[in-house]
Amino acid sequence: MRELSATAVQSAVAAMVIDANCRISPHVLQQMEHCRAEEEQPLAASILGRIIENDRLAAERCVPMCQDTGMAVFRVQLGQELHITGGSLEAAIQEGVRQGYREGYLRKSVVADPVFHRDNTGDNTPAVIYYELTEGDRLTLTFAPKGFGSENMSAVKMLKPADGAEGVKAFVLDAVRHAGPNPCPPIVVGVGIGGTFEKCAQLSKFALMRELDSHHPLPEYRDMEQELLAAINRMDIGPAGLGGRTSALAVHIETFPTHIAGLPVAVNICCHAYRHSTVTL
Ligand code: SF4
Numbered sequence: 001m002r003e004l005s006a007t008a009v010q011s012a013v014a015a016m017v018i019d020a021n022c023r024i025s026p027h028v029l030q031q032m033e034h035c036r037a038e039e040e041q042p043l044a045a046s047i048l049g050r051i052i053e054n055d056r057l058a059a060e061r062c063v064p065m066c067q068d069t070g071m072a073v074f075r076v077q078l079g080q081e082l083h084i085t086g087g088s089l090e091a092a093i094q095e096g097v098r099q100g101y102r103e104g105y106l107r108k109s110v111v112a113d114p115v116f117h118r119d120n121t122g123d124n125t126p127a128v129i130y131y132e133l134t135e136g137d138r139l140t141l142t143f144a145p146k147g148f149g150s151e152n153m154s155a156v157k158m159l160k161p162a163d164g165a166e167g168v169k170a171f172v173l174d175a176v177r178h179a180g181p182n183p184c185p186p187i188v189v190g191v192g193i194g195g196t197f198e199k200c201a202q203l204s205k206f207a208l209m210r211e212l213d214s215h216h217p218l219p220e221y222r223d224m225e226q227e228l229l230a231a232i233n234r235m236d237i238g239p240a241g242l243g244g245r246t247s248a249l250a251v252h253i254e255t256f257p258t259h260i261a262g263l264p265v266a267v268n269i270c271c272h273a274y275r276h277s278t279v280t281l
Helices: 006-022 026-038 042-061 089-103 161-179 197-207 219-232
Strands: 002-005 071-079 082-085 128-134 139-146 155-159 187-195 248-258 263-270 277-280
Touching (some): 002 006, 006 139, 006 277, 026 042, 155 161, 187 219
Parallel strands (some): 002 082, 071 128, 187 248
Antiparallel strands (some): 071 139, 139 277, 155 263
16 A cells, blocks of 8 residues: 655645646647637737736746636545545645645635625635545546636536437537626536536536547547537637637537436536646655
C-alpha cells in the first residue's frame, strides 16, 4: 500500500486552485484565436480579442481571469492501493481550497445556507467533491472553479426513450437558446446522457472538465457534438451575447448506460473562462 500525506494533498490543491483561476489552457486560447480570425462581424472579433488579451494578462500577472472565481468543484479519482496519512482526504481538499483562495486573493463566493441566511463562509468552502475509487495507487484531482453566470443556465430533463437523438438535440439547443447571453459566451456546453436523474447531471459537469479539443469516443456521439456546435453557432448569440458566429467553443457529451424506460439528459454550461486543472499525485 502506497502512502501519501494529507499535507501534500492540501498543498497540491492550494496550487491548482490558483493555477486554474489564473491560467487558461492553450487550447482555449488557440480556439478563440481561430474563431476571431473567422468572425465576419467586427464587434464579435473585437470582443474575442479583448477576452484573449484579458486571459493572457491574467496568466502573465497571476491574477484571476474573472472576478467570479467560482464555487470549487472537484473530481477525485482515488486508487484503492493508496493510503492517505496524517488526516482525512476530505479535510485536506477543503483546507487546500481555503489556502488557495486566501493566498491567491480569489473572491469567496459561497454562502453557508442557500435560502434563509446566505452568510458568506468567508473561505470559499465547502467545495463540491465527487469521489471515485479506481485501480492503482495514485490520486488524480481535477478542479474546476464554476462561475454561476453559466451554472445558473443548467437544465435537466427526463426524456422518453422514443425521443431518441432528435429529442436530445432539441433539448440541448432549447437550453442554450434559453440561456442566450447570460452564461458569458462563447460557451462550452457539457451534456450528460443516461444513468439516472442525478447521474446525468454529474456527467454533464465532468464533460466540462475535459480538454477543449476532446471528443466522445463513439462516432455517433462525436457527430452529435459537431452537429450541436454548428447549430449553436448559427444562433447568432455571439461573444458577450452581442451577435456573431462564435457562440460556443465546443460541445462535450458524456454517456452512461440507463434504464429501459428512460433517457435522462442534462446540460451544464461553462462560460468563456473554461478553467480547470488536473494533478496526479
Ligand atoms: S459566468 Fe464565467 S465569465 Fe461570466 S462572470 Fe461567471 S465566471 Fe466570469
